[in-house]
Amino acid sequence: xxxxxxxxxxxxxxxxxxxxxxxxxxxxxxxxxxxxxxxxxxxxxxxxxxxxxxxxxxxxxxxxxxxxxxxxxxxxxxxxxxxxxxxxxxxxxxxxxxxxxxxxxxxxxxxxxxxxxxxxxxxxxxxxxxxxxxxxxxxxxxxxxxxxxxxxxxxxxxxxxxxxxxxxxxxxxxxxxxxxxxxxxxxxxxxxxxxxxxxxxxxxxxxxxxxxxxxxxxxxxxxxxxxxxxxxxxxxxxxxxxxxxxxxxxxxxxxxxxxxxxxxxxxxxxxxxxxxxxxxxxxxxxxxxxxxxxxxxxxxxxxxxxxxxxxxxxxxxxxxxxxxxxxxxxxxxxxxxxxxxxxxxxxxxxxxxxxxxxxxxxxxxxxxxxxxxxxxxxxxx
Numbered sequence: 001x002x003x004x005x006x007x008x009x010x011x012x013x014x015x016x017x018x019x020x021x022x023x024x025x026x027x028x029x030x031x032x033x034x035x036x037x038x039x040x041x042x043x044x045x046x047x048x049x050x051x052x053x054x055x056x057x058x059x060x061x062x063x064x065x066x067x068x069x070x071x072x073x074x075x076x077x078x079x080x081x082x083x084x085x086x087x088x089x090x091x092x093x094x095x096x097x098x099x100x101x102x103x104x105x106x107x108x109x110x111x112x113x114x115x116x117x118x119x120x121x122x123x124x125x126x127x128x129x130x131x132x133x134x135x136x137x138x139x140x141x142x143x144x145x146x147x148x149x150x151x152x153x154x155x156x157x158x159x160x161x162x163x164x165x166x167x168x169x170x171x172x173x174x175x176x177x178x179x180x181x182x183x184x185x186x187x188x189x190x191x192x193x194x195x196x197x198x199x200x201x202x203x204x205x206x207x208x209x210x211x212x213x214x215x216x217x218x219x220x221x222x223x224x225x226x227x228x229x230x231x232x233x234x235x236x237x238x239x240x241x242x243x244x245x246x247x248x249x250x251x252x253x254x255x256x257x258x259x260x261x262x263x264x265x266x267x268x269x270x271x272x273x274x275x276x277x278x279x280x281x282x283x284x285x286x287x288x289x290x291x292x293x294x295x296x297x298x299x300x301x302x303x304x305x306x307x308x309x310x311x312x313x314x315x316x317x318x319x320x321x322x323x324x325x326x327x328x329x330x331x332x333x334x335x336x337x338x339x340x341x342x343x344x345x346x347x348x349x350x351x352x353x354x355x356x357x358x359x360x361x362x363x364x365x366x367x368x369x370x371x372x373x374x375x376x377x378x379x380x381x
Contacts, residue, residue: 003053004080004088007069007102008380010095011111013083015122016046017159017192023131027086038065042085045125048381054090054098069098092197093206099380100215100222106371107379108222110236114376115197117230120159121376123190132161132188162191190377191232200226228258231280235259237333237372238281238296242343246361249368251343257282265321272317279318279325285350292324292346324349334373336365 005013024042038049055068080088090098092115100108114120124132164186207223210216227243230236239258244250259278269275281294295315315325326345332338340357347354357365 003055003068004090005047005051006054006071006090006095007052007098009047009052010089011099011380012047013089014092014095014115014197015120017120017122017161017194019132019135019159020046020122020124020128021083021085023128024085026084029086034065045128052098052102069101071098093202096198096203097206097210097215097219100219103380104371105218105222106368108219109225109240110233110372110376111379112198112203112222112226113230113236113239114233114379116200116203116226117196117232117236118193119230119232120192120194121190121233121379122192123377124188129188157195159192159194162189162193163187164189193231196229200229227256230258232296233376234330234333235280235296237330237369238294238328240372241333241339241365241368242281242283242294242346244368246357247364249361249364249366251346253283253346255284255286257284262318262321262323264317268317268320271320272313277314277318279323283346283350285352288351290324290350292326292349293318294346295325295327297327297329330373334369336362336369339365 021042024045025040027040027042028037037043038051043049043051049065050063050067051065052067052069054071079094080090082088089095096108096112096115099111103111203223203226207216207220211220225240225244228239230239235258239256240250242251242253243256244252246252257279258281260282262277262279262282264272264275264277268277279293280296282291283294284291315327318325326342328342332342344354346352
């Protein structure tokens with residue numbers, strides 16, 4: 001393919017784990033037949049049609065197989081990467097920038113959080129799923145810390161898949177037998193852990209640079225909402241519901257730190273079995289120097305027993321040092337009354353003045369909640 005793949009198609013490429021990409025053959029040349037290219041396995045399963053590509057000509061193509069967007073800079077600068085699969089793709093920053101014109105503002109913010117975060121959302125096809133199961137050596141419970149554990153053959157940490165914790169009933173377990181593969185873990189989810197594709201500082205510098213370009217203002221405004229490096233979609237939802245201004249549906253808390261590194265005391269180290277902990281969302285009152293840590297608990301993200309145990313010991317260790325720790329689940333974030341109770345509790349613990357939301361603020365919160373707790377697989381579709 002001669003054109004540079006960009007926008008939503010490039011977004012789907014960057015979401016795809018390397019071990020899944022390696023299962024597919026290279027794409028055929030688009031010069032031979034675009035219909036044959038559109039029917040190649042990687043396009044059918046991952047990129048989808050229409051394939052969005054950058055064009056340096058005035059005319060834009062719009063068909064069921066291919067869309068082109070006019071973008072002269074695409075072929076003038078160093079903004080693309082050769083995938084080794086028979087096509088080039090925009091780098092993560094320019095992928096987000098070219099998506100600005102085709103997705104909603106809220107989805108653009110979520111996409112930015114994903115590229116700047118420790119996670120990716122991807123659902124393999126049935127055939128890829130089978131191949132992954134046959135070749136899988138992933139651990140059942142990957143953690144952020146274990147992403148940095150490399151062997152001598154690795155140049156960078158591999159992507160790790162998160163597995164569900166659905167436990168079969170006792171009679172089912174006896175019928176299945178303990179000899180089955182993956183007996184210690186559940187079904188693979190659409191959540192994958194990896195190193196961030198973009199540093200937040202890179203995103204902010206890029207947003208400032210393109211601010212004066214077409215679609216640059218919208219991109220810049222979205223980038224200003226990314227305030228931390230999240231480890232899951234549910235963390236992103238918590239960050240936005242607690243940090244966004246009240247008129248935009250959030251709780252309006254300032255001084256929020258995401259996955260903040262907290263050194264542990266000697267006694268806390270004995271509880272946690274480590275020297276430092278990461279608090280999911282830390283909200284600080286700089287005047288009183290009090291802090292509340294929000295620990296996000298999600299079924300998909302923290303679904304395995306080992307991760308739950310890690311969260312429990314981490315929470316106990318932080319509490320032993322005097323931190324107020326509040327455990328928040330998806331259902332709590334999704335319920336207006338429960339979320340309001342949590343916000344009220346945070347205000348009390350931080351000695352902040354609590355103000356009930358107006359009807360207009362409540363409607364804005366409903367819209368924000370619908371956006372941040374949506375199906376992440378549908379971003380860019």
